[in-house]
Amino acid sequence: MKRPSQSWIADGVVGGVLAGLVVAVWFLVVDSLAGRPFYTPTALASALMRQAVGSPTLRLVAAYTVVHFGVFALLGTAMAGAIAALRTPPRLLLGVLFGLVAQEVAFYAGLALSDASRVAIVPWPHVVAANVLSGFVLMNYLHRAARDQHPFGWTALRGHPLLTQGLVTGLIGAGVVALWFLALDVAAGHPLRTPAGLGAALLFGASNATAVEINLGLVAAYTVFHVVAFFLAGVLFVAIAEQIERTPGLILLATMAMIVLDAVVVTALALGAQWVLGTLGVWSVLVANVLALSAMGWFVWATHPLLRRKLREPVEMRV
Structure with missing residues (x-):
């Protein structure tokens, strides 16, 4: 009507x-x-x-x-x-x-x-x-x-397994990265310095470390940005895994895509917050990304039995 x-x-x-x-x-x-x-x-x-x-x-x-x-x-x-x-x-x-x-x-x-x-x-x-x-x-x-x-909201989301699994996968990756940098910040004697610095640079345009004032509001603002970015990455990660289930021969292409994605993240960080990258060190960012990809990969591997079975089969390569 x-x-x-x-x-x-x-x-x-x-x-x-x-x-x-x-x-x-x-x-x-x-x-x-x-x-x-x-x-x-x-x-x-x-x-x-x-x-x-x-x-x-x-x-x-x-x-x-x-x-x-x-x-x-x-x-x-x-x-x-x-x-x-x-x-x-x-x-x-x-x-x-x-x-x-x-x-x-x-x-x-x-x-x-x-x-x-x-x-x-x-x-x-x-x-x-x-x-x-x-x-x-x-x-x-x-x-x-x-x-x-x-259905609307979370009820509708449950009807789209890709989004639901992508959300969980992304939260795992986001949590691993957050814990990694929290450990580094605590070891350096500056708890929460990394999320505060990234939030100040990416969200408020801070150009150096002296412009950063560590507070829970700034950390919370960056955390929202952090989780949303990993949610999108998680959806992409699960989508690639499901594509490999249908076409196992794409595993090499998927691996290359993950490497390129990792390079894009580092490049974007360098362009958007170059001074933060210098403070953190490229190695720490790369280790964080490797840890996140490993944790997300483990979850996808554990929740996709068809993917495990397909990757254990010999891959036919056609030229």
């Missing part, structure tokens, strides 16, 4: 406002951890008004807040209308698309139309993370508002 337009419009507005609230709270926490509360709305409001960034004022923060929630209400209404027109249930994947496409386009289009050269651009990891999280909140609200009976 088709829902009245007034219903999905109201749901879209409310869901959009909730999504906007998630983004606002995210950046309030980020700004507070950096010791400059309300910097982000002040900077973005200054960009929209084409003026230099100054100290936060009630006028600037309030003005940007109105624009912020107005844009999110429109985006939420558009998303609710698209779901109603396509007659598809709200899904987490649509939340990802909402965060990575609709919000990213709106955000960077707004910066492009304003005098963005006068404002320090908000670090992209924060933009992506906040937008995706807000997309999840929007979809969750639309799912509840529509009283949809389709």
